[in-house]
Amino acid sequence: MSKTASNAAPGVRQSMAWIHGWLGLLAGWILFAMFLTGTASYFRPEITRWMQPEIDLRPVTAATAADTAVAHLQKVAPTAEQWFIYLPDARTTATRIFIRERPNPDPDAKPAPRRPELRLDPATGEEVTARDTRGGEHFYRFHFQLQIPHPWGRWLAGLCAMAMLTAIISGVITHKRIFVDFFTLRWSKGQRSWLDAHNVSAVIALPFHAMITYTGLITLVAMYMPWPIQANYKDPATFETAVFGAEPDAEATGRPAALTPVAPLIAKASEEWGGGRPATMVVRNPNDATATVTLFQSAKDRLNARGGSIVFSGVDGRRLSASPPPGPAAETSGVMLGLHMGSFAGPVLRWTYFLLGLAGTAMVGTGLMLWTVKRKRPGAAPFFGIRLAERLNVGAIACLPAGMAAFLLANRLLPATLPARGDVEVSIMFWTWFGLAALACVRPIRRAWTETLAIAAVAFLALPLVNALTTDRGFVRSFANGDWLFVAFDLAMLATGALLGFGAWRAAQKSSRPARKPRVAARPVNPLREAVDAH
Amino acid sequence: MKGKMAGSSIANGRMAARAFTAIVGGYAAAAGFVSLLARISPIDRAEATIWAMTLSFLVYAGLILWAFHETRLARVAAAIWGLAFGSVGCLWLLGPAL
Numbered sequence: 001m002s003k004t005a006s007n008a009a010p011g012v013r014q015s016m017a018w019i020h021g022w023l024g025l026l027a028g029w030i031l032f033a034m035f036l037t038g039t040a041s042y043f044r045p046e047i048t049r050w051m052q053p054e055i056d057l058r059p060v061t062a063a064t065a066a067d068t069a070v071a072h073l074q075k076v077a078p079t080a081e082q083w084f085i086y087l088p089d090a091r092t093t094a095t096r097i098f099i100r101e102r103p104n105p106d107p108d109a110k111p112a113p114r115r116p117e118l119r120l121d122p123a124t125g126e127e128v129t130a131r132d133t134r135g136g137e138h139f140y141r142f143h144f145q146l147q148i149p150h151p152w153g154r155w156l157a158g159l160c161a162m163a164m165l166t167a168i169i170s171g172v173i174t175h176k177r178i179f180v181d182f183f184t185l186r187w188s189k190g191q192r193s194w195l196d197a198h199n200v201s202a203v204i205a206l207p208f209h210a211m212i213t214y215t216g217l218i219t220l221v222a223m224y225m226p227w228p229i230q231a232n233y234k235d236p237a238t239f240e241t242a243v244f245g246a247e248p249d250a251e252a253t254g255r256p257a258a259l260t261p262v263a264p265l266i267a268k269a270s271e272e273w274g275g276g277r278p279a280t281m282v283v284r285n286p287n288d289a290t291a292t293v294t295l296f297q298s299a300k301d302r303l304n305a306r307g308g309s310i311v312f313s314g315v316d317g318r319r320l321s322a323s324p325p326p327g328p329a330a331e332t333s334g335v336m337l338g339l340h341m342g343s344f345a346g347p348v349l350r351w352t353y354f355l356l357g358l359a360g361t362a363m364v365g366t367g368l369m370l371w372t373v374k375r376k377r378p379g380a381a382p383f384f385g386i387r388l389a390e391r392l393n394v395g396a397i398a399c400l401p402a403g404m405a406a407f408l409l410a411n412r413l414l415p416a417t418l419p420a421r422g423d424v425e426v427s428i429m430f431w432t433w434f435g436l437a438a439l440a441c442v443r444p445i446r447r448a449w450t451e452t453l454a455i456a457a458v459a460f461l462a463l464p465l466v467n468a469l470t471t472d473r474g475f476v477r478s479f480a481n482g483d484w485l486f487v488a489f490d491l492a493m494l495a496t497g498a499l500l501g502f503g504a505w506r507a508a509q510k511s512s513r514p515a516r517k518p519r520v521a522a523r524p525v526n527p528l529r530e531a532v533d534a535h
Numbered sequence: 536m537k538g539k540m541a542g543s544s545i546a547n548g549r550m551a552a553r554a555f556t557a558i559v560g561g562y563a564a565a566a567g568f569v570s571l572l573a574r575i576s577p578i579d580r581a582e583a584t585i586w587a588m589t590l591s592f593l594v595y596a597g598l599i600l601w602a603f604h605e606t607r608l609a610r611v612a613a614a615i616w617g618l619a620f621g622s623v624g625c626l627w628l629l630g631p632a633l
Contacts, residue, residue, distance in 0.1 A: 011604075012604065015603060015604040016600070016604070018603070019599075019600065019603045019604075159558075162592065162595065162596065162599070165592060165596045166596045166599050166600055169596055169600060170600055214592060214593075217592045218589060218592075221588045221589065221591075222588075224592075225565075225566060225569070225588050225591045225592070226588075227566040227567070227569070227570040228569055228570045228572075228573035228574075228583075228584045228587035228588050228591070229584055229588070230570070230632070231570035231571070231573055231574045231584075231626055231632060232570075232573055232574055232580050232583070232584050232632050232633075233580075233584075233632050233633070234631065234632050234633060239581060239584060242580070242581040243581050243585070327579060327581070327582040327585075328582065329581075329582040329583075329584075329585035329586040329589065330581070330582070330585055332585075332586075332589060333585055333588070333589050336589070
């Protein structure tokens with residue numbers, strides 16, 4: 001194999017193997033965390049609902065939810081500057097509302113404290129209260145902000161995504177037997193097995209990996225690559241207006257005027273969108289003569305995640321304006337955004353997204369393992385870089401899942417009335433994650449793998465039990481009630497625990513087995529040749 | 536870019552210069568290049584802007600890979616920094632945006 005490799009275009013393949021290995025390693029640990037939490041985020045609303053088991057709402061139509069939300073807002077903030085109403089759907093069952101107060105006309109006055117976002121029962125408009133938690137939103141935000149202050153977290157995530165993109169391209173160039181490796185997985189062969197596993201997880205889902213990486217960069221393109229806007233527009237707002245349409249900006253006149261009923265506006269918008277549903281309703285200057293109601297189309301029933309918007313008069317319900325139809329470029333970038341978020345996906349496609357995301361996580365994880373396994377010399381003490389990489393591998397691959405499980409366990413075990421409870425849950429995830437990783441550093445490497453994987457497995461396996469003991473939505477009752485979200489969640493936790501337990505068992509087997517005689521120990525190692533051999 | 540390069544401080548310095556050129560220079564070159572394309576392309580201005588932003592990462596990735604593939608560092612630096620300063624210079628000559 002090495003001979004054919006060195007004959008066929010050695011230059012490109014060697015340099016690509018080199019860059020693939022180094023970029024993959026340097027960005028790998030963060031990429032692993034981004035892949036895993038991003039994959040979990042395909043169930044963002046479901047995780048939030050699981051984390052607030054006291055909320056169990058029945059879905060209603062968008063028109064009903066809009067009516068009840070407006071009725072609530074008329075009671076609590078009839079003269080606010082803007083109302084934001086996020087309408088529920090089958091997956092997010094509660095209506096979310098946010099009120100923007102009118103700024104104090106006195107310039108010296110302290111700005112009013114930002115009102116918190118509230119959630120309402122869409123059937124009644126009553127405020128819903130539940131334990132404080134960040135829910136699935138936490139994994140989603142961490143996925144691209146990495147819990148690092150703005151804007152640095154997003155920049156670091158973007159840099160890692162660029163490393164991923166170049167690693168994918170260089171990986172494909174390096175790799176010469178894509179089709180054959182699709183069917184090749186040799187277990188228990190040390191380095192060979194890690195390489196096979198890396199190849200299988202990469203090749204099976206290659207289009208997904210390439211798509212998800214590129215579209216991930218596109219989600220924050222306005223931040224990462226604003227320069228074409230700067231080159232073409234003196235004021236970036238001009239560009240936004242050209243693409244998304246003008247937002248209403250009339251000042252309130254102070255002349256009162258009753259707000260038009262909103263349900264007919266939803267019907268009108270839905271007709272204009274060919275049956276599309278609204279996701280968000282923004283009411284500007286409610287109960288004023290200049291009132292407007294803007295409806296934004298939901299991304300849940302279309303591939304292009306940037307739906308259009310329509311502005312209606314808030315006094316007589318006249319259609320005032322709408323966002324321009326997207327051109328080919330706007331459509332392309334909107335579809336890329338939709339492909340990344342997967343909002344359009346139904347249950348089957350959503351699970352497919354989830355499994356492909358796990359394949360991506362496995363690709364990064366096996367790549368990290370391969371890097372250390374490949375560089376270890378039998379009999380020789382590993383140099384510092386390898387030992388560091390090994391520990392970071394444990395810290396990412398075994399300890400992050402343990403931290404995620406701790407986040408979910410904390411949700412069930414912390415008292416419901418604890419102050420700043422949502423933040424405490426988040427801290428518990430990071431303390432568990434980094435604490436375990438630190439602990440693993442003082443253990444022999446094989447034991448560290450076994451122990452941390454076992455802890456993560458036990459934490460996940462405990463979740464269904466703790467859920468049954470602390471809520472009235474345990475597995476048996478959920479099954480009897482047809483509460484499939486909770487049934488599926490318990491099963492997913494058991495499957496995750498079993499997978500991690502299997503990993504712990506494999507690691508334990510390895511550590512108890514005497515070291516095998518190295519196959520090629522006597523051959524002098526040429527680092528260049530070896531990089532090619534491996535791929 | 537080769538495994539043996541590590542070791543001497545000259546090699547390390549060259550590697551640092553190469554990485555800086557690839558990552559920072561590559562970004563500047565990609566940003567300048569796509570911005571220039573967006574500016575001079577005859578299609579609708581908003582559309583040209585979005586195409587440029589959407590395709591910029593492909594240009595950037597290509598530049599990074601080439602920067603590590605090409606052995607002659609001087610050539611890498613000349614091409615990438617040349618593209619960066621060249622495209623920004625052209626934009627400057629075209630004058631401020633409308």
